[in-house]
Amino acid sequence: MDNKDLAKLSKADLLVMCEKLGIFKCKSKNKSELINLIDAKEDTKEDTKEDTKEDTKEDAKEDTKEDAKEDTKEDTKEDTKEDTKEDTDIVIINGDCMIELNKLDDNSIDCVITDPPYFLDKLDNKWCSNKINRDVKNSHITHLPKGMKFDKSQVKVLYDYYLELAKLLFRKMKPGAYFLSFSSPRLYHAIAMSCEIAGFEIRDMINWNYTQSMPKGMSVSHIIKKMKIPEAEKDRLIEEYKDYKTPQIKSCFEPICVAMKPLDKITFIQNELNFKTGLLDFSQKVGINNDRVPANIITTEEYNECYDKNFLVAKPTKLEKKDNSHITVKPLALIEHLIKLFSKKDAVIVDPFLGSGTTAVACKNTGRKCFGTEINLEYYNICLSRCGCGR
Numbered sequence: 563m564d565n566k567d568l569a570k571l572s573k574a575d576l577l578v579m580c581e582k583l584g585i586f587k588c589k590s591k592n593k594s595e596l597i598n599l600i601d602a603k604e605d606t607k608e609d610t611k612e613d614t615k616e617d618t619k620e621d622a623k624e625d626t627k628e629d630a631k632e633d634t635k636e637d638t639k640e641d642t643k644e645d646t647k648e649d650t651d652i653v654i655i656n657g658d659c660m661i662e663l664n665k666l667d668d669n670s671i672d673c674v675i676t677d678p679p680y681f682l683d684k685l686d687n688k689w690c691s692n693k694i695n696r697d698v699k700n701s702h703i704t705h706l707p708k709g710m711k712f713d714k715s716q717v718k719v720l721y722d723y724y725l726e727l728a729k730l731l732f733r734k735m736k737p738g739a740y741f742l743s744f745s746s747p748r749l750y751h752a753i754a755m756s757c758e759i760a761g762f763e764i765r766d767m768i769n770w771n772y773t774q775s776m777p778k779g780m781s782v783s784h785i786i787k788k789m790k791i792p793e794a795e796k797d798r799l800i801e802e803y804k805d806y807k808t809p810q811i812k813s814c815f816e817p818i819c820v821a822m823k824p825l826d827k828i829t830f831i832q833n834e835l836n837f838k839t840g841l842l843d844f845s846q847k848v849g850i851n852n853d854r855v856p857a858n859i860i861t862t863e864e865y866n867e868c869y870d871k872n873f874l875v876a877k878p879t880k881l882e883k884k885d886n887s888h889i890t891v892k893p894l895a896l897i898e899h900l901i902k903l904f905s906k907k908d909a910v911i912v913d914p915f916l917g918s919g920t921t922a923v924a925c926k927n928t929g930r931k932c933f934g935t936e937i938n939l940e941y942y943n944i945c946l947s948r949c950g951c952g953r
Contacts, residue, residue: 580603673739674911676914724753732760738841769818770896779807838906842903912933916941
């Protein structure tokens with residue numbers, strides 16, 4: 563109410579208004595003084611109202627800030643939780659597999675897929691981890707380098723080591739769990755026998771066939787040239803043996819030993835219900851038209867249509883390898899195929915010789931958990947770079 567309206571009121575009405583506004587002891591005041599008191603009180607009320615509005619606004623603003631902070635905090639918590647989950651799903655350790663695997667619970671592994679290293683120093687390593695020269699890059703079970711002398715003692719050394727590893731894994735794996743080991747044609751029997759003696763059943767062998775391979779046999783002409791015989795005889799021998807080479811046939815496949823921990827006197831379906839292991843997943847189709855069930859031959863795409871029943875996988879390209887210095891990188895598609903065939907989602911996959919981490923990446927891509935060890939620090943760092951995790 564403005565001053566003009568107040569002036570129209572009687573003194574009695576103004577006194578009543580003063581009382582309502584909380585203005586007391588003003589009966590001696592005249593009308594003009596009462597109007598001034600009421601006017602002042604009205605202004606104070608308005609200011610208070612504005613202040614209250616501002617305070618309410620400020621409080622609301624602060625509450626919003628607090629809520630936003632709390633939401634951010636919660637989001638961060640959730641993100642951290644997610645990161646932790648991912649980190650615990652993919653565990654990569656720089657250490658000796660025999661030590662680290664022993665820390666796992668018995669009957670806890672769903673599948674093992676590995677490409678074991680051997681003979682670190684010119685194929686003569688004794689498989690003793692405490693004598694490993696960290697400066698030497700570890701090779702994997704592959705074919706003899708061009709011209710390398712054959713050493714039959716390698717078979718015994720490999721067998722002895724792999725037998726101990728297989729015995730350890732046998733304890734740690736669930737009944738019905740599969741143990742897949744890459745090998746080479748000349749050493750496959752040592753891998754398979756060590757697994758069998760450790761208690762595993764050899765269920766099959768998968769051949770990974772490829773065409774990108776260099777001949778290893780060497781010409782004997784350089785030896786003939788060093789022989790202490792007449793030059794004419796040397797020329798004759800070189801011509802006669804120009805098509806003969808040392809006994810190393812060009813190899814175009816790698817065998818994969820498929821071993822399984824036996825079931826505990828129950829059927830496959832009972833074992834499946836108990837441990838989620840033993841049965842193979844044939845829902846994925848392979849071949850040129852993706853209409854065939856998986857076979858025990860895996861080929862490269864260079865093979866012609868008569869091989870269309872197989873799963874086509876080429877060796878890793880330069881693009882796939884990127885800055886990966888590991889010498890025997892396996893194709894990601896190959897490892898993913900094996901993981902999906904021999905395990906289920908959320909399964910625990912172990913690779914004792916992780917190399918550059920292809921198994922870990924494949925597990926991440928297919929929704930499996932991975933526990934991997936790599937003793938070579940350079941390759942361990944490549945693993946961390948590829949997977950973005952580890953410890």
